[in-house]
Amino acid sequence: MAHSEDPFYLVRADVLPEAIQKTIEAKRMLETGEAHTVQEAVEKAGISRSSFYKYRDSVFPFNAMMKEKIITLSLTLEHRSGVLSSVLGYLASLGCNVLTIHQTIPLQGVANVALSVDTAQVTKRVTEITEGLQELPGVRSAILVASGE
Incomplete structure (x- = not known):
């Protein structure tokens, strides 16, 4: 079992060993109700x-x-x-709680903004949040730079 001080790695699924890929599949089946017991999930x-x-x-x-x-x-x-108001409104509509905002002075018609956001009440995935932000008028880019508790 992993401990909180153990490092985490981001690894592409196609390079994971077969046992880990099958474990992920069994967990997915249990979460979605496709399998009702561990025995059923591991067999499938x-x-x-x-x-x-x-x-x-x-x-x-x-x-x-x-x-x-x-x-x-x-x-x-x-x-x-x-x-910026539309960005904040979009995040609020998802249930995000904006904790900090830092905006640089605009140069050449653009400003950089760093936001710390609590996503505890959000049902969307973080990738969906950033994609939605990028679709807002006036948003040139939205990138996840850090995640932590």
């Missing part, structure tokens, strides 16, 4: 129960690790009235 995934129990508490989808955390976003906004 083609993995032993012992392998499932070995890895289940140490492997998570990337977005699951980011859920219910404080995130830091970096935005590049056009220097126009209402752009």
Whole structure:
């Protein structure tokens, strides 16, 4: 079992060992109700129960690790009235709680904004939040730069 001080790694799914990929599949089946018991999930995934129990508490989808955390976003906004307001309104509509805002002085018609946001009440994935921000008028870029509790 992983301890809080153990490092985390971001690894592409296609390079994970088969046992870990099958553990992820079994966990997904249990979460979605496709399988009702561990035995049913491991049989469908083609993995032993012992392998499932070995890895289940140490492997998570990337977005699951980011859920219910404080995130830091970096935005590049056009220097126009209402752009930052629309960003804040969008985040509020998702249930985000904006903790800090830092905006640079606009240069060449754009300003950089760093936001610390509590996503504990948000149902969307962080990638969906950044994609939604990028669709707002006046938002040139929205990037996740940090995630933590």
